[in-house]
Amino acid sequence: MRTVAVLATGGTIATRRGEDGTVVARAAAEELVATVRERTGADVDVLVEDVLRVGSYRMTLERMAQVAGRAAAHLRAPGTDGVVVTHGTDTLEETAFFVDLFVEGERPVVLTGAQRPADAPDSDGPRNLADAITVATSPEASGLGTVVVFDGEVLPARGVRKVHTVASSAFAAPDGGSLGWVREGRVHLASRREHRPHLDLGAFDAARARVDVVACYPGVDATALRAFAAAGARGLVLEATGAGNATPEICDAVAELSAAGLVVVLSTRVPEGPVAAIYGDGGGADLLDAGALLSGRTRPPQARIALAALLGVHDDVAAVRETFPRLCSA
Numbered sequence: 001m002r003t004v005a006v007l008a009t010g011g012t013i014a015t016r017r018g019e020d021g022t023v024v025a026r027a028a029a030e031e032l033v034a035t036v037r038e039r040t041g042a043d044v045d046v047l048v049e050d051v052l053r054v055g056s057y058r059m060t061l062e063r064m065a066q067v068a069g070r071a072a073a074h075l076r077a078p079g080t081d082g083v084v085v086t087h088g089t090d091t092l093e094e095t096a097f098f099v100d101l102f103v104e105g106e107r108p109v110v111l112t113g114a115q116r117p118a119d120a121p122d123s124d125g126p127r128n129l130a131d132a133i134t135v136a137t138s139p140e141a142s143g144l145g146t147v148v149v150f151d152g153e154v155l156p157a158r159g160v161r162k163v164h165t166v167a168s169s170a171f172a173a174p175d176g177g178s179l180g181w182v183r184e185g186r187v188h189l190a191s192r193r194e195h196r197p198h199l200d201l202g203a204f205d206a207a208r209a210r211v212d213v214v215a216c217y218p219g220v221d222a223t224a225l226r227a228f229a230a231a232g233a234r235g236l237v238l239e240a241t242g243a244g245n246a247t248p249e250i251c252d253a254v255a256e257l258s259a260a261g262l263v264v265v266l267s268t269r270v271p272e273g274p275v276a277a278i279y280g281d282g283g284g285a286d287l288l289d290a291g292a293l294l295s296g297r298t299r300p301p302q303a304r305i306a307l308a309a310l311l312g313v314h315d316d317v318a319a320v321r322e323t324f325p326r327l328c329s330a
């Protein structure tokens, strides 16, 4: 007998249309699991827990910490082989990475969701949930850490991105590729992930982890950057253009805010490839000189999570700056 805990947090996989016509998360974990009981078979014991019931556009750092805490608690139970988290797809890449950073251990945490509501005749939720349970209970998945299982693919938490607004093949890992796939109740893993440092969830305080993302575009000035700093951000992620370029106005503000103790990270709005300190005149070379840290291949949503995670556990900005690159994809 294998044992899996299914933690429900809401998202489209749990949505139904209400009398007012809006689609919101309504289904409990038990209802989701009932749709897959036949597929998972009698030799899998499924425990259920409702952690949240929200669209994932309502996730926060506090809620991510709550999900990570419950996943870790279930993994501490000796008989549990793995954990599945059902989640909205909008911000699944953030929660997956947060859980990956904070939950340690050999047994897997598998996030999944759906693109079509639970009450749609062709909902993709039951298949995704059944596949996620297959991965979470598979002996082969031992040591995988946190992964996303969606539309038959197994994707690493770090680097996974939502790449389509409505298609059922909604996720990809543009810079590293998938780890494998699930077909007819069997897991096929083509590659594995490397291990990296884990952070202490007990030390995480969301109140000191405010990190905002600043979009860069032709003619952008430092208004948003300074406004976020004034609002109490301890970190900022630049969603820069190209290989990581902005404007001289942004560079000046980055130098000033870095000197004042904020941590500024340079990422890009381009879907693939690393950021690089190549250009002057407001480009990546100037941003690096101004104090920005490069995020490698890690895109703004996950660069924000890495930085917030570190700021949430460390008071010491030097420790944050030193550890940040190790959490990103080079």
Ligand SMILES: NC(=O)C[C@H](N)C(=O)O
Binding pocket: 010, 011, 012, 013, 054, 055, 056, 057, 087, 088, 089, 090, 091, 113, 114, 115, 116
């Ligand atoms: N497909 C989904 O789950 C999208 C939904 N808006 C959510 O993130 O909760």
